[in-house]
């Protein structure tokens with residue numbers, strides 16, 4: 001009989017290397033046990049861990065829960081994550097009412113109409129990535145050739161950032177997302193990224209303030225924020241800079257990792273591939289299962305309780321730190337039959353891959369669009385696509401808040 005996993009191990013719990021797509025064994029154990037589990041963090045601090053669907057939902061929808069990283073006991077999974085959360089206030093670490101005001105300035109950029117405008121551009125970008133992968137010859141690393149460049153291109157189009165600046169932007173983002181970068185590197189990357197967007201906004205403000213230049217309607221998010229928000233004085237340039245920092249970070253690595261995992265699922269399970277590729281509707285349905293099953297945002301969401309409350313029968317005190325584990329909720333057997341099976345025919349909605357409550361992912365319609373376009377097209381373009389290495393040899397990004405594959409070697 002397998003021994004009971006150690007619930008007192010430092011948090012975040014490690015996954016079992018033999019089954020890297022399963023959650024750490026402690027997660028199922030906490031659900032079977034008392035539900036809410038107290039965990040010990042890197043700095044010796046304690047925090048509550050919620051892994052049941054109902055408990056995660058209760059926490060994320062409660063008005064007595066704060067996202068403010070300045071609060072004592074705000075739980076962070078490493079020193080670098082603590083530095084990242086405290087380095088600048090972002091939409092992730094804001095509470096109402098400021099959070100809502102800030103979020104509303106972005107809703108236009110993710111509205112249905114904007115997504116429809118982006119669709120042909122995403123299709124074109126993807127086709128040219130497929131061309132480049134083909135021309136580069138086989139085998140190819142799908143992560144490097146397609147999964148990472150696609151969301152980087154898309155988020156660059158959305159923001160109006162030159163794609164040629166991606167290397168620096170991606171490096172700063174990676175440093176800010178990793179669990180093991182030093183706090184100094186995190187702060188330095190945040191500073192450089194801030195200076196980058198500050199320069200971009202300065203250029204756009206100058207362009208749109210000068211009537212003789214006649215730049216036309218602002219087409220991208222940076223131009224729109226400059227014209228509609230900064231120049232009339234609704235928000236400061238610093239606010240806008242911080243928004244774009246976070247959109248760039250949140251918008252590319254998440255989607256990239258989700259693409260890599262989704263493709264791995266289909267390449268290793270031919271019956272799932274056959275089920276998924278039956279129609280555009282089955283692709284849409286399968287994408288939701290990919291989001292649920294792989295739950296790339298696997299260590300979130302940190303919160304602080306502001307009022308004594310009961311969650312899953314456990315009293316949580318005002319001032320206690322809490323993690324509402326989305327990946328845990330997405331594998332809760334009380335919510336899904338056979339939750340550890342990847343089954344693209346199941347109805348995975350509602351799932352919590354994009355969070356729940358007021359901080360639910362603002363970019364989810366864009367992420368879904370990218371995933372749907374990719375999975376509608378990839379096997380049409382490469383009907384014989386397959387893994388170029390044994391699945392067991394794949395390496396996983398274990399030291400990052402967003403889980404993913406380091407590489408995905410493929411051939412066709």
Ligand code: HEM
Pocket residue numbers: 091092093103155246247248250251252254255258296297300301302326352353354355356358359360361362363364366367
């Ligand atoms: C598969 C891809 C994605 C996944 C799995 C994902 C997941 C999430 C999750 C779980 C949250 C909530 C975090 C919390 O409650 O603490 C979140 C928030 C957020 N996401 Fe995403 N995301 C994805 C793609 C994107 C994209 C494409 C963008 C933008 C271009 C984006 C921008 C944001 C922003 C700005 C927030 C903060 C919202 C707020 O605090 O009100 N995400 N995302």
